[in-house]
Amino acid sequence: MELLRQISVTCFSASYLVVLVLEALRFLGRVPGRGLAVVVMMGLGIFTHVTYLTLRAASISNEANIGRLATWTDWSLMVALGLAIAFFAFYLRRPDTVIGLFFLPAILAMIALSRAVSNLPAFERNEAVEVWRGVHGVSMMLGSAAVLVGFLAGAMYLVQSWRLKRKQAGSSLRLPTLETLQNLNRSCLVISTASVGVGLVSGVVMNWNRLGMIPWTDGGIILSGVLFLWLVTATVVEYIYAPASRGRKIAYLTLASFGFLVLAMTGVLSSSHGADQSNAPVQPSKQDVDASSESLDNEAAMETIVPRGQS
Known part of the structure; x- marks a missing residue:
């Protein structure tokens, strides 16, 4: 797990960039091993992409009032992951096509967008x-x-x-x-x-x-x-x-x-x-628990000073 926690956006971004370069090498003629390299790098990129998002969601404490996978950064990365999976499926089906020159720039653009909106607050x-x-x-x-x-x-x-x-x-x-x-x-x-x-x-x-x-x-x-x-x-x-x-x-x-x-x-x-389940309770945050406890303490203190039923 410690090794997986070292995965960053750079890891899968670099994998997708390598695949884009490999796809561009089509114009230089037949390159031995290019197809296998594309499959390996795309598989590695998707694996690290999924691992990064999973660990990012798991890193949020249950006590925090922040949604998991609920930021514009998360959603941009998930769109990029969806495009990556779609390209990989199409490539495995028709490896002779050049759709990577269209998909991969879009994937990298969504990753870049995720970095640009990283300062926006989470839901x-x-x-x-x-x-x-x-x-x-x-x-x-x-x-x-x-x-x-x-x-x-x-x-x-x-x-x-x-x-x-x-x-x-x-x-x-x-x-x-x-x-x-x-x-x-x-x-x-x-x-x-x-x-x-x-x-x-x-x-x-x-x-x-x-x-x-x-x-x-x-x-x-x-x-x-x-x-x-x-x-x-x-x-x-x-x-x-x-x-x-x-x-x-x-x-x-x-x-x-x-x-x-x-x-x-x-x-x-x-x-x-x-x-x-529209009215199902959501796991309370630490702030909510603290506020509730403080309210109960204040109410108990007031009852000590002024017994209930008296003004």
Whole structure:
């Protein structure tokens, strides 16, 4: 842990800068080992980036009335992390493209912005809880909607495939082409994975701010995590399969994703995780505890001087 605490913004910034230089070397022709170096440096950059944000959030005491990951610096760094993950995923999919020359300057610009706004005050914990609750709700809603659309696209794909085999696709009941449904299926899988991932992380941060701890054993968190792991697995499997066999397998994966979504929603709605927590108490700060104690002491002192009920 002491070694990890030495990680700073310079560590992942330098990694991303090295990747930008490696991407620029494309113009010099084929450079042996360049692709492997990009993968290694991006992996190192994302790892140190996530570690830095996690330790930064953990360094805030439960007694402080400051929200975790609730400053403009934190949010700028999280946007940079999101761009880095997106670029890495695209690069692993199509390493022959030059999208790094577009993504990496934006990533470095967001990191620079995080330094420029570092003097702005942090949000209080109550405000942080509300912000992260909003992000959590919108993200999970978008992820659930994407899973549902993917489920419908998968069902239509299987029906259309069955009708084509029996030469019934030209009847009055017309459905989109298999290619259209396959592309829609893939897009929904990617969107749902990203949205549920953001929703899971924002839910964890929200509870961390609200309770001062992360309730890992909460049924909602566990089932949301299972859904996210399944979506990641389905997305990876979808990209591994050859184009000739991809369509039907994507349809089956999205149908299974719908099953996982139903399981997760059932667990969430049947537990306290799905209850209205808008009025749930937030972990009190040290200042609040001290103020409350002082108020009680003053009240006790006044009762000693003037008995209750007398003026």
